[in-house]
Every structure is written in structure tokens, then in C-alpha cells.
């Protein structure tokens with residue numbers, strides 16, 4: 484845990500490749516010696532040099548490994564003052580999180596699947612219904628109707 488505190492103004496001075504600080508979740512990181520190793524390229528880090536990079540960092544969905552690397556570069560805690568920019572994203576509650584409504588998401592897919600199956604078999608039951616019957620003929624070979632009518636469903 485960093486005990487040193489830096490204001491946003493102080494952090495903003497560190498915005499060059501050799502002297503690169505970023506703020507993520509109110510912690511200040513010196514990523515000067517990581518910028519060339521960043522798998523996402525140096526440009527994206529330079530873009531947020533001296534700034535709050537929380538949103539950019541979280542938008543990418545960095546791995547736990549990335550977060551571990553990040554923690555190794557911690558140099559200070561941000562001393563936020565009124566008027567300082569506030570990131571839009573909420574701090575991650577741990578690392579890779581499962582959203583509380585994940586179950587609901589799965590439920591929706593199950594519902595759509597069941598609905599689809601019901602619609603499919605309902606359609607077949609109505610439209611594939613055939614009449615299987617014997618035609619009754621009189622002596623002259625004229626049809627007099629049907630006997631042994633069976634409804635046949637083609638499931």
C-alpha cells in the first residue's frame with residue numbers, strides 16, 4: 484500500500500515516455516519501465532500519461548495478470564481535490580467478477596429456447612395433422628364417405 488500521496492496536478496507532470504504516471508482507481512502507477520513491454524502497445528499508455536486511465540484500463544477488460552503487473556508499479560495514492568476528473572467506471576469488486584444478473588441472462592436464453600421448441604412443435608402439430616381414413620364405395624364405385632378416420636400427427 485502506497486503511503487505517499489500525489490495530487491492530480493502533480494501526476495499530470497509525469498506524461499512523457501521516460502516519466503510516465505497513470506491513475507487507476509485512485510492509485511498512482513509509474514509505468515515508465517513497462518510502456519515498451521505493454522502488449523497493447525505504448526501509444527495507448529502515452530495517451531493516458533499523467534491522466535486518470537481507469538476507464539481506458541477497465542474498458543479493455545485486462546486480465547488478473549495485468550492487474551498484478553499494475554500493482555508492481557504502484558508509487559502513490561491519489562489525493563483527490565474537488566474539481567478533479569472522476570472516472571466513470573466503478574472499481575472492480577475483486578478481479579474477474581461475475582455479474583449478479585448472470586443467472587438472469589442464462590434464464591432468458593433458456594426461455595427463448597423453450598419458447599422456440601414449443602412454437603416449432605406446435606406448428607408441426609397443427610399443420611402436419613393429416614386424416615388417415617378408408618374411403619367407402621358403393622356398388623357403382625361411387626364414394627359414400629369415410630370410415631376408420633384417424634388423426635395422424637407427424638412428430
Ligand code: HEM
Pocket residue numbers: 505512514517521522523524527528531536539540543544545546547548549550552553
Ligand atoms: C497502466 C497499466 C496497464 C497495464 C499493467 C497493462 C497490462 C496489459 C497486459 C498484461 C495485457 C495483455 C492482456 C492481459 O493480460 O489482459 C494488456 C493488453 C492490452 N492493453 Fe493494457 N495495460 C495497462 C494499461 C492499458 C491502458 C490504459 C490501455 C488503454 C486502452 C490498454 C490497452 C490494452 C489493449 C488494447 C490490450 C490488448 C492487446 C492485444 O490483445 O492485442 N492497457 N495490457
